[in-house]
Amino acid sequence: MKPVPIEALMAQAQSRARETAFVFHEKAWTYERIAVESERLARGLAARGVRPGDRVVLHMMNRPEYIVAYYACFRLGAIAAPLRTAFTFAELEPILRRLKPALYIGEAALYENIAALDAAVLPRDRRFMVDAPCRGQDGIPWEKLFESEGRSDPALPAADKPAVLITTSGTTGQPKFVVHTAATLSESVHLLSDGGGWSSDDALAMPLPLAHASGLFVMLTCIQNGMRFVLIESFDAAVVLDAMERHRCTAHIGFPAQYAAMLASLGERPRNLGSLRFCLTGGDGCPVDLQLKFNFSSGAPLHNFWASTESIGTLSFGRRPGPFMQIKDRARVRVVDETGNEVAEGETGELLVCGPNLFAGYWEDPHATAESIRDGWYHTGDLVQRQGDELTYVARKKDIIIRGGTNISPAEVEQAIIAAHAAVEEAAVVGVPDAVLGQRVFGFVKLAGGQRPSVVLDILEILSTRLAAYKVPEQLLVLDALPRNALSKVDRRTLQSMAVSPGLVPDAQAGVASPQVKRVNGKSSNRKVGAAG
Numbered sequence: 001m002k003p004v005p006i007e008a009l010m011a012q013a014q015s016r017a018r019e020t021a022f023v024f025h026e027k028a029w030t031y032e033r034i035a036v037e038s039e040r041l042a043r044g045l046a047a048r049g050v051r052p053g054d055r056v057v058l059h060m061m062n063r064p065e066y067i068v069a070y071y072a073c074f075r076l077g078a079i080a081a082p083l084r085t086a087f088t089f090a091e092l093e094p095i096l097r098r099l100k101p102a103l104y105i106g107e108a109a110l111y112e113n114i115a116a117l118d119a120a121v122l123p124r125d126r127r128f129m130v131d132a133p134c135r136g137q138d139g140i141p142w143e144k145l146f147e148s149e150g151r152s153d154p155a156l157p158a159a160d161k162p163a164v165l166i167t168t169s170g171t172t173g174q175p176k177f178v179v180h181t182a183a184t185l186s187e188s189v190h191l192l193s194d195g196g197g198w199s200s201d202d203a204l205a206m207p208l209p210l211a212h213a214s215g216l217f218v219m220l221t222c223i224q225n226g227m228r229f230v231l232i233e234s235f236d237a238a239v240v241l242d243a244m245e246r247h248r249c250t251a252h253i254g255f256p257a258q259y260a261a262m263l264a265s266l267g268e269r270p271r272n273l274g275s276l277r278f279c280l281t282g283g284d285g286c287p288v289d290l291q292l293k294f295n296f297s298s299g300a301p302l303h304n305f306w307a308s309t310e311s312i313g314t315l316s317f318g319r320r321p322g323p324f325m326q327i328k329d330r331a332r333v334r335v336v337d338e339t340g341n342e343v344a345e346g347e348t349g350e351l352l353v354c355g356p357n358l359f360a361g362y363w364e365d366p367h368a369t370a371e372s373i374r375d376g377w378y379h380t381g382d383l384v385q386r387q388g389d390e391l392t393y394v395a396r397k398k399d400i401i402i403r404g405g406t407n408i409s410p411a412e413v414e415q416a417i418i419a420a421h422a423a424v425e426e427a428a429v430v431g432v433p434d435a436v437l438g439q440r441v442f443g444f445v446k447l448a449g450g451q452r453p454s455v456v457l458d459i460l461e462i463l464s465t466r467l468a469a470y471k472v473p474e475q476l477l478v479l480d481a482l483p484r485n486a487l488s489k490v491d492r493r494t495l496q497s498m499a500v501s502p503g504l505v506p507d508a509q510a511g512v513a514s515p516q517v518k519r520v521n522g523k524s525s526n527r528k529v530g531a532a533g
Helices: 005-015 031-047 064-076 089-099 143-147 182-193 213-225 237-246 256-268 288-298 366-372 410-420 455-466 492-500
Strands: 020-024 027-030 055-059 079-082 103-106 127-129 162-168 176-181 203-206 228-231 251-254 278-281 302-304 315-317 324-327 332-336 348-354 377-387 390-396 401-403 406-408 424-434 438-447 475-478 516-520 523-531
Touching (some): 005 064, 005 182, 005 213, 020 213, 031 064, 031 143, 055 064, 055 089, 064 079, 064 162, 162 182, 182 213, 203 251, 213 228, 256 278, 288 410, 390 410, 410 455, 424 492, 438 455, 455 475
Parallel strands (some): 020 228, 055 079, 055 103, 203 228, 251 278, 438 475
Antiparallel strands (some): 401 406, 516 523
């Protein structure tokens, strides 16, 4: 039977007690120290009345106390409920009301985003701070939790009970809580470790937020496999690259936007990244051009990797540049049409996965759970094509643009825009409602420094020779930066709002060229260009 996370930590604390598990601010944390402090905190939580099944809210940037708190919850059977650090009070208040937390562990810089919360939801004597509160703030030093540790030895909790609740975006605007148990965490870590190219000799720089599934699962995988990591509060390209060089990191996991920022930082100040063996990118579509450029600059291949908060470890990374993933041996995967029937190889369908690593459902939301998990299969919402054991990512099902009854993959058009002209750093396309065609294609680009917005005319001209006419964006707007959500993914909702907002119609903005008539595959097409600061 596979060890659950707390058992894996205990095993490491026995077999390699004094070895470094991770480094934070150049200070080493050993497996023994993590285990001892987690055990003490678990007893302190129990002495404060926290029981198995109670929610303990974790609200911090990446720091050692976060890891200790996770394992303390796993040890006690309390449910860890990490909060996203980018959320405001307006976003956090309804989340906390739904969670009904037994206790809060946070830090001063973030506490102001929950300080005004009704004491009936979270009593003030249940709010603990890992650092000194700012002037005028309440909050009890978390050292008090260790002073009141109980003497009894809590039994290890059942592996099939909820262990963590991770918020994920909801289509209605209300986040859902993804439930993982100790058993599903264990299975996910096992799958990530199996065939993932890792070894105990690896070392990673870790800026992925511990509040998100990405950071949590990478941290658990590192500790279970004895891989050292450098814990970094939050992503900063220069800080991450410096850590990779100083600590001779051998692998890295991040989002496409982060690799783009790292590439820019390497251009400003080169580092010696000769220790890197490979890098993984996920969470959003990664342009092939970015993969190739990062490989050239760092010397390490950058592979695409698929995972979701609900299902991690089923697929391995692609073996070549592009939106490719490998189906792992013995993984249960289907690609189906709208009726649930398997599609032929090379045809587009929705990815379904099944296995013991699947999440246990959405917390207190049986309707959403039943919609996502049917007959044991998780409907991912991702559209893919299958060839043997390789999958090609097409698009999120909800992001597909349907123009005149024909499906258009945003990822395909975005890749074409980036490849069309060296002036383009990033691109995104969305569907805009249209009474006749259903949707029209609207595009956004971020240009390299010094490029004039009028270059989009050349881009559209080139696209007209590379894409079918119906795929070419009918409007192309230049932005200083593409909007992103808390996971660093392109925020398509915001882009869609911008596309339909009267204040952001391209030809209504200062310095914008008038609509241009272009020839597209022999047909006239009115296409607009614009710029927005």
